[in-house]
Amino acid sequence: xxxxxxxxxxxxxxxxxxxxxxxxxxxxxxxxxxxxxxxxxxxxxxxxxxxxxxxxxxxxxxxxxxxxxxxxxxxxxxxxxxxxxxxxxxxxxxxxxxxxxxxxxxxxxxxxxxxxxxxxxxxxxxxxxxxxxxxxxxxxxxxxxxxxxxxxxxxxxxxxxxxxxxxxxxxxxxxxxxxxxxxxxxxxxxxxxxxxxxxxxxxxxxxxxxxxxxxxxxxxxxxxxxxxxxxxxxxxxxxxxxxxxxxxxxxxxxxxxxxxxxxxxxxxxxxxxxxxxxxxxxxxxxxxxxxxxxxxxxxxxxxxxxxxxxxxxxxxxxxxxxxxxxxxxxxxxxxxxxxxxxxxxxxxxxxxxxxxxxxxxxxxxxxxxxxxxxxxxxxxxxxxxxxx
Amino acid sequence: xxxxxxxxxxxxxxxxxxxxxxxxxxxxxxxxxxxxxxxxxxxxxxxxxxxxxxxxxxxxxxxxxxxxxxxxxxxxxxxxxxxxxxxxxxxxxxxxxxxxxxxxxxxxxxxxxxxxxxxxxxxxxxxxxxxxxxxxxxxxxxxxxxxxxxxxxxxxxxxxxxxxxxxxxxxxxxxxxxxxxxxxxxxxxxxxxxxxxxxxxxxxxxxxxxxxxxxxxxxxxxxxxxxxxxxxxxxxxxxxxxxx
Numbered sequence: 001x002x003x004x005x006x007x008x009x010x011x012x013x014x015x016x017x018x019x020x021x022x023x024x025x026x027x028x029x030x031x032x033x034x035x036x037x038x039x040x041x042x043x044x045x046x047x048x049x050x051x052x053x054x055x056x057x058x059x060x061x062x063x064x065x066x067x068x069x070x071x072x073x074x075x076x077x078x079x080x081x082x083x084x085x086x087x088x089x090x091x092x093x094x095x096x097x098x099x100x101x102x103x104x105x106x107x108x109x110x111x112x113x114x115x116x117x118x119x120x121x122x123x124x125x126x127x128x129x130x131x132x133x134x135x136x137x138x139x140x141x142x143x144x145x146x147x148x149x150x151x152x153x154x155x156x157x158x159x160x161x162x163x164x165x166x167x168x169x170x171x172x173x174x175x176x177x178x179x180x181x182x183x184x185x186x187x188x189x190x191x192x193x194x195x196x197x198x199x200x201x202x203x204x205x206x207x208x209x210x211x212x213x214x215x216x217x218x219x220x221x222x223x224x225x226x227x228x229x230x231x232x233x234x235x236x237x238x239x240x241x242x243x244x245x246x247x248x249x250x251x252x253x254x255x256x257x258x259x260x261x262x263x264x265x266x267x268x269x270x271x272x273x274x275x276x277x278x279x280x281x282x283x284x285x286x287x288x289x290x291x292x293x294x295x296x297x298x299x300x301x302x303x304x305x306x307x308x309x310x311x312x313x314x315x316x317x318x319x320x321x322x323x324x325x326x327x328x329x330x331x332x333x334x335x336x337x338x339x340x341x342x343x344x345x346x347x348x349x350x351x352x353x354x355x356x357x358x359x360x361x362x363x364x365x366x367x368x369x370x371x372x373x374x375x376x377x378x379x380x381x382x383x384x385x386x387x388x
Numbered sequence: 389x390x391x392x393x394x395x396x397x398x399x400x401x402x403x404x405x406x407x408x409x410x411x412x413x414x415x416x417x418x419x420x421x422x423x424x425x426x427x428x429x430x431x432x433x434x435x436x437x438x439x440x441x442x443x444x445x446x447x448x449x450x451x452x453x454x455x456x457x458x459x460x461x462x463x464x465x466x467x468x469x470x471x472x473x474x475x476x477x478x479x480x481x482x483x484x485x486x487x488x489x490x491x492x493x494x495x496x497x498x499x500x501x502x503x504x505x506x507x508x509x510x511x512x513x514x515x516x517x518x519x520x521x522x523x524x525x526x527x528x529x530x531x532x533x534x535x536x537x538x539x540x541x542x543x544x545x546x547x548x549x550x551x552x553x554x555x556x557x558x559x560x561x562x563x564x565x566x567x568x569x570x571x572x573x574x575x576x577x578x579x580x581x582x583x584x585x586x587x588x589x590x591x592x593x594x595x596x597x598x599x600x601x602x603x604x605x606x607x608x609x610x611x612x613x614x615x616x617x618x619x620x621x622x623x624x625x626x627x628x629x630x631x632x
């Protein structure tokens with residue numbers, strides 16, 4: 001049996017028995033899908049808000065037809081208590097409709113009859129209700145106006161020179177798309193965190209517990225030891241990545257994305273494409289983690305090195321979010337960045353070009369080899385093996 | 389047979405090993421005796437090829453170790469200063485892992501593992517995880533791990549450190565057996581009694597140099613002292629770092 005197979009099998013057995021870190025990895029893997037699902041459900045509950053708009057009416061007796069129109073249109077009309085203004089200002093009530101004392105007189109004379117709609121424009125939560133109310137009031141005005149025109153023998157259509165067809169591009173759609181763009185980030189984090197503990201334990205842990213020296217005293221070649229350990233880290237990262245991808249795959253269909261008007265899917269083809277795009281990255285991040293873990297003076301130091309490294313997957317996402325222009329093609333070669341762009345393309349349903357795919361894969365593979373070679377090189381250094 | 393020829397090793401400005409030469413013969417136990425910090429561990433690490441000498445060479449059974457470290461390692465069984473185990477692996481799995489890394493497979497591997505577990509009285513804990521082992525049990529597993537490939541040369545760095553009397557006796561018996569089997573055994577210690585009780589030859593190291601070499605009787609005779617301890621004190625100039 002080759003040395004790397006022996007090491008790989010031992011590392012997997014060893015880590016499979018570490019219940020605590022396995023559970024942590026599992027929970028960590030499902031955190032992303034759970035987080036996204038929760039956000040979607042929350043947004044869907046906002047979007048599906050069919051509560052009738054509520055309004056407090058002051059002096060409704062002067063405008064009975066208006067009040068009954070509002071009721072018929074579906075508004076929840078309530079007589080206003082004395083402190084209605086305070087209630088609206090404090091956001092307890094969405095709006096109050098004040099019918100002026102001249103309303104009835106103006107109305108019958110055919111001049112604009114004034115009502116005041118008290119609302120708080122800074123209160124995002126209530127704006128939807130206020131908007132609906134305002135539309136109802138406008139519709140009432142239009143209907144009455146049309147009736148008046150008809151009574152004078154005029155076609156009311158003459159009064160409507162322009163017809164506006166409203167196309168609702170609600171912001172909830174954008175937010176949903178933003179959440180979808182988090183999926184690549186969560187997948188990347190899963191790939192990164194899944195093997196993190198194993199990588200720290202395999203090198204810094206090995207030295208700290210005093211088993212590195214005996215291991216190096218065997219005739220097994222250093223590259224084989226490194227590759228065996230690296231494969232174990234990759235395997236654990238891959239397991240974590242698969243669990244996260246499966247979580248998204250099963251969670252997304254239950255989230256009724258259509259309700260939010262989002263065009264996004266995460267079918268098997270896409271899942272497979274993303275996993276393929278991420279595999280080279282997984283290889284690279286495992287090599288990088290191993291290398292840092294070997295370089296670190298202690299287990300603790302390795303932990304802090306690798307944890308700082310966790311930031312790496314989040315940086316490209318931030319850049320992509322802030323950058324106003326499409327990134328240059330050569331940037332695909334940058335690990336994390338390239339994969340994230342690929343995954344975003346795949347999730348949006350855009351075909352990824354072969355050039356960008358090759359660049360992303362090539363960059364990660366080259367850096368993986370470099371990282372592994374450097375790790376083996378470090379293990380030849382007495383100061384690394386026996387501590388500094 | 390293990391030969392050290394004029395080994396030199398510096399760490400920065402400090403000369404840890406300064407021209408150490410000695411020969412450890414087959415079928416004999418050679419003790420490397422010296423106070424703490426004398427250069428014993430560094431010398432053993434150079435013999436085990438993990439530390440490169442700045443000058444001099446190491447011959448394992450006549451072959452230069454630097455030329456082919458893997459071949460040298462295969463002929464060496466080393467209990468190094470670091471004696472760590474994997475807490476989640478059993479005693480048997482430790483031996484199997486290192487046996488496989490030494491190239492053992494199939495029935496030969498399981499025979500060797502069983503033989504060592506029996507010989508070191510480890511059968512009772514063979515399938516228990518190392519996390520709960522006592523100091524003595526840990527040391528025995530480490531020694532068994534070093535012997536798994538049946539090496540003709542055995543080097544042990546402080547093999548009795550921190551052990552109880554019963555385990556020390558077992559360890560001494562094992563060393564005597566290894567000698568009887570014709571192996572070349574080197575062990576280092578700063579415990580005088582260990583060395584005088586077991587060794588055929590003693591190499592006394594102080595401040596990175598060999599200050600005396602020979603059988604216990606020869607060393608006593610040369611220094612004109614009746615006890616090995618007095619001889620040792622006279623040779624290294626002080627009793628510092630020496631344990632009873």
